[in-house]
Amino acid sequence: MRTSSLGLFRPGQSPIHRLPPGTKLLVLLVLGAASVVTQRWWWLVAALVVASVLAYRLAGWGVRLWWTQLRPLWMLLAFTAVVHALTSGWQRAVADTGTIVVLVACAALVTLTTPTTALVDTIVRMAAPLTRFGVDPERVGLFLMVGIRCVPLVAGLAEQVREAQIARRATTSTRAFVVPLVVRSLREADALGEALVARGIDD
Amino acid sequence: MFNMILRVTENPVRRTTARDIAIIAVFAAITAALGLLPAIYLPVSPVPITAQTFGVILAGAVVGGRRAGASQLLFLALVALGLPLLAGGRGGIGVFVSPTVGFLIAFPTVAGLIGWATERVGAPYRLLPGLVVNTAFGIGVMYLFGWVGMMATTHLAPWAAIVALAPFLIGDALKVVIATLTAKGVHASYPGLLRSRTARAVAGAA
Numbered sequence: 136m137r138t139s140s141l142g143l144f145r146p147g148q149s150p151i152h153r154l155p156p157g158t159k160l161l162v163l164l165v166l167g168a169a170s171v172v173t174q175r176w177w178w179l180v181a182a183l184v185v186a187s188v189l190a191y192r193l194a195g196w197g198v199r200l201w202w203t204q205l206r207p208l209w210m211l212l213a214f215t216a217v218v219h220a221l222t223s224g225w226q227r228a229v230a231d232t233g234t235i236v237v238l239v240a241c242a243a244l245v246t247l248t249t250p251t252t253a254l255v256d257t258i259v260r261m262a263a264p265l266t267r268f269g270v271d272p273e274r275v276g277l278f279l280m281v282g283i284r285c286v287p288l289v290a291g292l293a294e295q296v297r298e299a300q301i302a303r304r305a306t307t308s309t310r311a312f313v314v315p316l317v318v319r320s321l322r323e324a325d326a327l328g329e330a331l332v333a334r335g336i337d338d
Numbered sequence: 339m340f341n342m343i344l345r346v347t348e349n350p351v352r353r354t355t356a357r358d359i360a361i362i363a364v365f366a367a368i369t370a371a372l373g374l375l376p377a378i379y380l381p382v383s384p385v386p387i388t389a390q391t392f393g394v395i396l397a398g399a400v401v402g403g404r405r406a407g408a409s410q411l412l413f414l415a416l417v418a419l420g421l422p423l424l425a426g427g428r429g430g431i432g433v434f435v436s437p438t439v440g441f442l443i444a445f446p447t448v449a450g451l452i453g454w455a456t457e458r459v460g461a462p463y464r465l466l467p468g469l470v471v472n473t474a475f476g477i478g479v480m481y482l483f484g485w486v487g488m489m490a491t492t493h494l495a496p497w498a499a500i501v502a503l504a505p506f507l508i509g510d511a512l513k514v515v516i517a518t519l520t521a522k523g524v525h526a527s528y529p530g531l532l533r534s535r536t537a538r539a540v541a542g543a544a
Contacts, residue, residue: 215437
């Protein structure tokens with residue numbers, strides 16, 4: 136399973152890479168909870184934005200990768216900043232937009248510095264106390280791993296369907312693409328279900 | 339590797355069968371694959387139309403409430419784990435604190451609701467009820483979540499959040515129609531996914 140090539144993880148040796156995944160998730164949780172309070176002071180939020188850039192430096196990258204994480208959001212962020220600046224002053228614009236920037240950048244940093252498999256293991260361990268509520272942590276792990284396996288599988292089917300369409304010079308409508316993709320995926324699911332039964336995941 | 343993963347579950351499965359697991363995983367992957375389709379830009383709006391929410395509606399309309407809801411929950415879990423499965427190659431935990439988080443949380447809810455309603459209507463899948471169900475949940479509930487999520491993250495006023503979301507509506511209306519037609523096509527080529535309405539089945543046979 137080539138999960139490493141599939142994920143957003145970027146290998147490295149930095150202190151942030153070496154932190155246990157659970158710790159990183161905890162820091163993120165605290166940061167999110169604290170943002171309700173920190174949002175009252177625009178200068179504190181501005182300082183946190185700078186700190187988030189420095190964290191990327193610490194991980195061995197620069198402001199470019201930091202911006203890459205935020206770029207998909209820039210239109211929404213700009214809209215939020217402008218509306219706040221016009222209706223409640225620039226301080227509010229800095230505080231509210233900055234908070235989103237900090238949280239998104241830091242969460243992305245966790246993703247960039249932690250391998251997918253390490254996160255799966257952490258989640259399975261964190262789910263242990265949920266056994267009381269009928270959650271089977273190992274079942275959660277099974278679901279995640281089968282899901283990870285299915286992503287390249289279905290992407291491969293999508294590629295086949297597209298090639299078949301090109302070969303037949305068929306139309307490029309979404310529906311003509313998705314119907315065969317879903318039907319093939321359902322057949323693939325039947326085979327996968329049988330494989331799971333064969334390995335002792337019974338009906 | 340596969341063997342190693344599967345050996346961990348020795349307990350017999352409660353209600354979810356192995357086939358259910360496979361279908362759930364495959365539909366999570368379909369939503370991911372649809373995010374890979376190139377985005378379409380309409381001349382009237384700067385917001386690109388991506389096929390991602392298309393997968394949410396489709397899951398509900400094809401495999402029923404429980405499996406559809408679970409598949410989208412699994413999809414979100416895979417995104418959170420850092421797979422770049424959201425349209426534009428985004429992923430990771432960051433998307434769950436961004437202004438569009440409401441839409442993401444809506445994925446499993448909407449898929450589950452559409453699936454539940456579709457099962458209630460039963461087989462054969464028909465376009466008109468399908469369109470009503472898919473619009474009510476796929477747009478109504480989806481935007482309700484999206485709107486609340488946007489206000490919660492950006493602290494925008496309700497009207498401003500509506501202005502920010504409005505451009506997406508055009509694409510989503512289009513998606514609901516195509517998803518309904520697609521679901522019809524899937525049910526035609528792969529029958530047996532929906533339980534038929536017995537009364538109607540008898541009347542049809544007579």
